[in-house]
Amino acid sequence: CSPNPRSDKRTTRSKSMVMGEVSRGSCRPGSPSLQEGALKAGWLKKQRSIMKNWQLRWFVLRSDQLYFYKDEEETKPQGFIPLQGCQVNELTANPDEPGRHLFEIVPGGTGEKDRAPISHESFLLMASSQTDMDDWVKAIRRVIWAPFGGGIFGQRLEDTVQFERKFGPRLAPLLVEQCVDFIRERGLDEEGLFRMPGQANLVKDLQEAFDCGDKPLFDSNTDVHTVASLLKLYLRELPEPVIPFSKYEDFLTCAQLLAKDEEEVCTV
Incomplete structure (x- = not known):
């Protein structure tokens, strides 16, 4: 899962699949509403393997599937990327192409933590910034590895x-x-x-x-x-601090009471 160094050729090559074709089979799951069970949503560019051009799509991460839509108002996805058994890697930036924040989702097909090289073709995606890419990579890894005890950064x-x-x-x-x-x-x-x-x-x-x-x-x-x-x-990165939001005022009150007690002891 740890990203390996990749050459500039790797970042520019078109090894991604035509995701719409992969995702439009008869096993395609139903299309839930955009808000239902969404773990993360936002704009990403995906590369088409035939034309080697980029398409801007609205992506929604749910459960173990990454859906993509033509825009954020659409209710029917154009396709989806199954994440079970996949790996996700950030790609080394190409200095000749600044501003291209690329990462790939590599299908494994085994559902197990196999670190051996994978021959399946990858889904190549591009985020708008380094921060956006980091957020997507962490969210997707959390989904992939949570069943194995991973994905703990950002997890409750x-x-x-x-x-x-x-x-x-x-x-x-x-x-x-x-x-x-x-x-x-x-x-x-x-x-x-x-x-x-x-x-x-x-x-x-x-x-x-x-x-x-x-x-x-x-x-x-x-x-x-x-x-x-x-x-x-x-x-x-915890979604809620160690001191829960619901108990925050109680902790402040306790701290104020302790400070008051200390002041009274000092004046005696």
């Missing part, structure tokens, strides 16, 4: 904990426990902990590994600031 805290309880009692996600244990062991005397950034490329690699259901281990060569940055990234 309770969903992650509930899945991991299949493997034993747990009060916090394994990623959180692993980061906290490592920081306690190696980082308590580190200057600038949680303020100094870690290695951005390594943080991204670790994020992608956890999102693909892997459980990478930290060792003596792992930079503690990288682990701290990974933990901050996980917490920052």
